[in-house]
Amino acid sequence: MHLELDSRLPCSFEQAVAEVKQPRLLFHIARPMVHFAPCDGTVIPKQWRERSYWFQLKLFGVLPFGKQAVRISFAERPGCFVVRDNGFSALIRQWDHTITITESNGEVLYRDQLDLEAGILTPFIWLFARVFYGHRQARWRKLAQAGFDYDKA
Secondary structure (H helix, E strand, C coil): CEEEEEEEECCCHHHHHHHHCCHHHHHHHHCCCEEEEECCCCCCCCCCCCCEEEEEEEECCCEEEEEEEEEEEEEEECCEEEEEEEEEECCCCEEEEEEEEEEECCEEEEEEEEEEECHHHHHHHHHHHHHHHHHHHHHHHHHHHCCCCCCCC
16 A cells, blocks of 8 residues: 655755654654664664664554564655665565655655555554654654754654
8 A cells, every 4th residue: 555645844955864864863753653672683873874774663662563674775866865664574564665855946845655565454554654654744844843953842
């Protein structure tokens, strides 16, 4: 199933790109709905690198939701930056999430696109993802409005 959500961010294109490259952004905007804890000796760098990372997920910080592979890759062209997480877990066979940041007429457009496959659970996981990405985008906007001051947002 496919999901797509857009937001306009009150920041510069360069600032949005710099932030999306940092794992701390993911951890911040996912909370409190999802907590990511590195597992299996995974070391989280200050900036994402193109590789796989394994996380233990917890819903609302307490309900275990299994291990998830986050497989990061990047693409860049003038006025556009793309981060792709082509991840998976035992429950979710495909979690292909693409973040696209574009600059247009002095604005920054942030887009989440997700293609997921989880067998019979796909519609339920899609519904959760819809709520989750709406939450993430609201947290992104709030953080951008706070000038990326993580303590204030």
